[in-house]
Amino acid sequence: MKPSLFAILFFLMAGPVSSQNDRLNELNRQLMRAATDTARVNRSLDLANEWFAINYDSTLALAQRTRDFARRIAYPIGEAKAWMQVGRVQSFKGNYNEAYQALHQAEVLFLSQNAKSSFGRLYLGYGVLYLKQNLLDSAAYYFNKAIPGAQGKNDGELLTGLYANLAVIYQRKTNYPLALANFQKGLQLAHRRNDLKNQAGISLNIGTILLATGDSVRAERNTLNAIRFAKQAGNRYIEMLAIANLGENYEAKKQYARAYQLYLQAAELARQLGENGTYATHLMSAAWMLAEQKKYGPAEALNRRSMAIADSLQQPFVIYDVYTTMGSILKEQGKYALALPYYEQAFRSLGSVKQYNQKSVIVYANLALCYEKTGQYLRALRAFQRSATLKDSLRSQENIRKVTEQNLTFEFTKKQAVAKARAQAAEANSRIRQGALGGGLIVALLLMVLAFFGYRSKQRANTLLHLQKEKIEQTLTQLKATQNQLIQAEKMASLGELTAGIAHEIQNPLNFVNNFSDVSTELVDELKEGPFKQVPESEQEYTAELLCDLTRNLQKITQHGRRADSIVKGMLEHSRSSTGERKTTDLNALSEEYLKLAYHGLRAKDKNFNAELATHFDPQSGAVEVVPQDIGRVLLNLYNNAFYAVQEKRLIAAEGYQPMVTVSTHFNKGQVEIRVKDNGIGMPESVKQKIFQPFFTTKPTGQGTGLGLSLSYDIVTKGHGGSLEVETQPGEGTEMIVRLPS
Known part of the structure; x- marks a missing residue:
């Protein structure tokens, strides 16, 4: 088992160059010296923003007190900003409904005051909320919506957060080139403002991408930079994530003892910050490092601490991770019967939430092995089939993503060709006009010099020049039309060929799917009539359940096979050129x-x-x-x-x-x-x-x-x-x- 890389979300992590304590002391002094109630609200909001990097619960309590005070003194803008602080903390604590309600209250107050200048940060808040829930398209919508206003106001602080969060979205979609490009934009803005906190967060995520692409040397360098910047800025949250990612780097190099120490260090920081879900995950990673060193007893004890924390949180994905890790620790020792309940509980914890990845393929394979070793062969077969099916599904998704990228690249190339053709046509037009103008001047000069040849020769030359110009312009028009037709014909021919090829390739396996589905249905019916009666009575209920599941699966295969057939027909229809007459x-x-x-x-x-x-x-x-x-x-x-x-x-x-x-x-x-x-x-x-x-x-x-x-x-x-x-x-x-x- 391998812990996942940690990536940070950005929510205006601007901060001073000085230490965190100095900044907090200065803000407290400003709060005490505030001459008006509105000034007290504003200083309190600044103080809450600094506390966010230290402790979520303290930040939440201060933001709520500030909100109530702003309401009592009838300061709607201050109340709205306090609501945004509440929404930010609730987003990072995983209380998404409370976060949405808080941001919505802020939006209502901003609208009532026509405070358009505050909408950029509000959109950032909504984007982070959706990004924390992995709703990537909704998050990107709000980040992109905020960028024009931030650029118009030259708000470097806000733009840094927007670019960095867009990069996180591309990072999660494994579009690493675009992710790095947006991170670089944010990093440049952070450098200009000497913004240590955002430099730390962005360096952390760049290190995460580099490690995912196998560049461990540059990954470690960026992660160490992130730790250095985070310590200078006093941001323990980023420091915690960076230390965990550094542990991931050492784990990839199989230096398990060093990785174990780093995961424990990250876990302690998470505990101090009140990040209990992350605390459990880091303890789990440290336990697995002990298992990699064959220290199974301490590994089990440490992972049980992680399980106790996960059970108290009731977070499905955290429970899934820690329970599968416990199962793997026991499996490595050959304790297959003891490992089974942990694997089964891990999948039960997900309930209806089915977000599988490559790790899930390994977990199902481990589960199949445990069933096999304990003599439960039917269950072993079923678990192995799920592992194989999931592996094929993930591979298919990757193939679809690659085909989509190729199509987009094809369209982009064609658009470039069109743009280039238009530029060449414009350049040719300019040269012809300049040539015609130069020719006209020369002819005019010759006519002046040769005026004694008479008016008739001049008229004849002007007529000839006019005819030549018309012919050149006509040729240019024909050239542009032919050029556009060739580009369009090439595009449509390529697209039609691509569509027909895809439809043809899909149709063959689709026929096999439908045919084998029909044959399999008949085999299941025969199995129900004959061999099923020979199954021992103790296994008949479970076998009947398997046959029912298999029948339902075959019905689904037939249903989606027909749907796929309609899509293929639609593709062919889409590629068909109209032959109708006007x-x-x-x-x-x-x-x-x-x-x-x-x-x-x-x-x-x-x-x-x-x-x-x-x-x-x-x-x-x-x-x-x-x-x-x-x-x-x-x-x-x-x-x-x-x-x-x-x-x-x-x-x-x-x-x-x-x-x-x-x-x-x-x-x-x-x-x-x-x-x-x-x-x-x-x-x-x-x-x-x-x-x-x-x-x-x-x-x-x-x-x-x-x-x-x-x-x-x-x-x-x-x-x-x-x-x-x-x-x-x-x-x-x-x-x-x-x-x-x-």
Whole structure:
């Protein structure tokens, strides 16, 4: 067993160059000398910010007292900042509901005072809260939302925290190049401000990344820098994490005695800080270092201390770690029967939370070995199968990530090629214009010198020059058009080839999955009828349970095999180029026809669904040159999405909510607009930015492939030279706008 690397989250860890005690004493003196109540609140907030690096409980108590005092003196801004302090401490203590409530109270107060300058730090607080829960996309949304305001105010302190936390997100996604780039941005800002605390935290995380990539020498150097900066800044939290990561470095080099001492040192710091979950984890790591040295008795005793702390905290992941470590210590001694209860309890502690990793593969393999050694062969087989399945699943996830990165790289390369072609065309245009201008000047000079040749020769030369210029400009226009067509054709050909290849490769294993699922179902049925009756009565209940589980698994395989088949068909549909011919089409009639088709189709599936339909058609928007089948597919997708949105809101809305979908057309400045508006659930900004991406969907598994809006976008923009836009308000509704040239 191997403890995980520790990475620090950043929450405005700005601090002085002087020692922590000097700073605390100075703030206490300022608090005593404060002439007004508002000044006392502000100094108290500064004091709480310093205490955060020393002890969470003390910080929380001071922030709560400051909040109550600010409320009594009617100082809303001070109260809001105190609420933010409370939210910060609760986030780091793992009390996420309390943290969210505190940050929400701060937001309400800031809004009431129109205190926009404080929203950057509030967004940072929300981001850290979500990052502590490993909700990476939500955290990144708030960090990115805060960056423009911080840049506008040149707030180096806030920008340091934002860049560093974005780097932590990339670090958790194992995108190490982007993580290091953002850490370097934050580190440069911290150096400029002589900010020791953030220099310590960022150096710690850079060391973590370097160790994960196998660069142990540079990892140790950065970790030692982190410890030095943390001690100078008086930040024991960062010092504790850095010491633990240094222990990880020595463990990787198999210097277990040194790693043991470092883990114990980190554990003591965690205990002093009140970080009980981390305290238990560090004790567990130290126990495993004893086991690596074959000191099993002390290892068991130390890990039992860790288990007692974990049990009192009721934190599932901490319990899982310490119990699996105890099982591994016993397994290493050959005590397989004694190890089993600890492995089983570890998995029970996770409950419905199933966040497996490579460590879980090893744990299941160890569990299978213990079952085998104790003669429980059916359970051993089941545990081994789970280990193998999980290993394949993790490998598949890694392959999907690599394919996604390759696709993104492909798209980026193509965009670079387009940009380069445009730059070359602009440069060629400039040279031609300069050449034409130079030629004109030379011809003018010659005409002046040779004026005695007469007016007729001058006219003839001017005419020739004009014809040459027109020919050059025409050639340039053709060159640009051909260049764009070649780039687009190459892009679409490559994308079509890639999509068809993926679909073909998926279809073969998919057929095997479905065929073997059917055969396996028949074998299970035969097993139930024949060999099952020969199983000893004591094992029949457990064997029946296994057969039922196997039957359900095969049903799931069949279900998801069909879903995969629909996705493959969607990919092929997405890669298909339209061959329809443009026709003069009554857009109003087409919009109304497909609206009725979508509504009655949904009513056929769900007779309880009702929605009010409203249409407002502009007579001038009638006849338009389009491919009617393609535009019909676009409208059908937009209508289905609108009905889905109002249907979802009907499930959660208060009584009296009336679902409504409005379709309108409008002719304006040579364009025809089709607007599809609903009063459904709407969507947040983070979802709005992704809705036209292939395979992105907000619908539950099995209800959508995420290709509808992507295909619609391509039809409107590439097939018809128009645009497809979205306007939305969370909780209020969405309006999709199609614009087509008339």
